[in-house]
Amino acid sequence: MKLYDLPASPNARRVRIFLAEKGLEIPMLPVNMMTGENQTEDYLKKNSLGRMPLLELDDGSYISESVAICRYFEEMQPSPALMGSGALESATIEMWQRRMEFEFILPIISIFRHTADMWKGRFVQIPQVAEQERISVMARMEWLDKELIGKQFIAGDNYTVADITAQCAFVMAKAALGIRIPEELENLSDWWARVSTRPTARA
Amino acid sequence: MKLYDLPASPNARRVRIFLAEKGLEIPMLPVNMMTGENQTEDYLKKNSLGRMPLLELDDGSYISESVAICRYFEEMQPSPALMGSGALESATIEMWQRRMEFEFILPIISIFRHTADMWKGRFVQIPQVAEQERISVMARMEWLDKELIGKQFIAGDNYTVADITAQCAFVMAKAALGIRIPEELENLSDWWARVSTRPTARA
Numbered sequence: 068m069k070l071y072d073l074p075a076s077p078n079a080r081r082v083r084i085f086l087a088e089k090g091l092e093i094p095m096l097p098v099n100m101m102t103g104e105n106q107t108e109d110y111l112k113k114n115s116l117g118r119m120p121l122l123e124l125d126d127g128s129y130i131s132e133s134v135a136i137c138r139y140f141e142e143m144q145p146s147p148a149l150m151g152s153g154a155l156e157s158a159t160i161e162m163w164q165r166r167m168e169f170e171f172i173l174p175i176i177s178i179f180r181h182t183a184d185m186w187k188g189r190f191v192q193i194p195q196v197a198e199q200e201r202i203s204v205m206a207r208m209e210w211l212d213k214e215l216i217g218k219q220f221i222a223g224d225n226y227t228v229a230d231i232t233a234q235c236a237f238v239m240a241k242a243a244l245g246i247r248i249p250e251e252l253e254n255l256s257d258w259w260a261r262v263s264t265r266p267t268a269r270a
Numbered sequence: 271m272k273l274y275d276l277p278a279s280p281n282a283r284r285v286r287i288f289l290a291e292k293g294l295e296i297p298m299l300p301v302n303m304m305t306g307e308n309q310t311e312d313y314l315k316k317n318s319l320g321r322m323p324l325l326e327l328d329d330g331s332y333i334s335e336s337v338a339i340c341r342y343f344e345e346m347q348p349s350p351a352l353m354g355s356g357a358l359e360s361a362t363i364e365m366w367q368r369r370m371e372f373e374f375i376l377p378i379i380s381i382f383r384h385t386a387d388m389w390k391g392r393f394v395q396i397p398q399v400a401e402q403e404r405i406s407v408m409a410r411m412e413w414l415d416k417e418l419i420g421k422q423f424i425a426g427d428n429y430t431v432a433d434i435t436a437q438c439a440f441v442m443a444k445a446a447l448g449i450r451i452p453e454e455l456e457n458l459s460d461w462w463a464r465v466s467t468r469p470t471a472r473a
Binding site: 210 | 319327333337398417
């Protein structure tokens with residue numbers, strides 16, 4: 068088994084943190100997107116969309132999509148549960164995971180793609196999209212701050228995949244876009260202090 | 271238990287088809303977005319993002335996000351399995367579900383939001399986004415056509431939630447945007463004939 072990794076990618080980091088929380092170590096193979104390693108015939112046979120992360124299993128199967136890879140490990144090693152157990156808990160965590168994905172990680176990646184030099188020429192950049200997404204992300208931080216009232220973690224009392232998604236979004240927002248969690252959003256700032264100091268946060 | 275529904279929404283349809291495939295009937299309460307029923311104080315208490323579909327449980331819990339609602343019913347009534355069982359099958363179906371979501375349903379909804387009269391004034395429309403998304407959707411149809419070689423359904427031999435997501439995307443593409451599956455894409459056209467004639471397709 069091995070994981071094709073893209074070290075700077077927030078989606079790849081989601082899987083790395085998930086594995087670290089499970090205490091699992093998988094051989095990692097970094098793929099260099101800048102030199103087009105992910106667009107070679109060989110790599111496209113593994114993942115026809117040319118993306119990372121990608122899990123290669125010993126039977127020759129491949130799983131792409133960060134959350135699908137997380138699902139694989141959750142099923143293989145249920146403890147500690149990061150995707151919940153039972154109908155209501157699993158569904159609640161999935162709801163929050165998806166909210167963090169749609170409200171934060173997708174628009175933050177979109178701002179980056181529409182503005183970063185590394186995407187010039189690889190992608191039709193529309194600066195107005197980045198402007199709108201930035202407004203939306205700031206508004207959603209205020210929303211999330213209110214949603215965190217009385218909660219330790221995004222989906223409730225336990226640390227879950229929803230926190231991992233949000234964490235990876237905010238790491239990218241700060242590092243690549245200079246977007247920080249405003250100090251006056253106290254619940255969100257407290258949550259950030261809790262998750263960013265976990266031993267797995269730098270995975 | 272009841273489901274707050276938005277009859278024309280592809281996301282709400284995903285849940286309705288999922289329920290129909292499971293043979294489950296849940297009371298449905300249509301919410302009128304055009305008159306702002308989803309932005310009332312009462313509704314925002316149920317779902318602070320003001321979106322449909324939304325599942326209300328008898329204990330007063332709420333689950334939003336179409337796939338999270340599907341997860342709830344999959345756990346409550348595992349048969350027929352629409353999200354897989356075991357690590358590899360569950361992860362493979364989740365991979366395909368997410369690919370159908372990111373490559374089709376999200377860009378198709380985005381084209382609609384960036385061009386439709388009903389979104390004027392509710393949303394900053396950027397026509398260039400719709401143009402780019404349209405190019406991408408057409409290219410992804412060619413990709414999916416190749417991925418369907420030798421397969422009955424999107425994730426393999428069985429009908430799953432990944433088919434439901436793709437189906438709802440293509441229903442919206444045709445009805446709202448006039449985007450049809452090109453006839454020369456034979457595998458995709460055959461798949462469409464298979465899924466669109468299921469008794470649940472009009473749910």
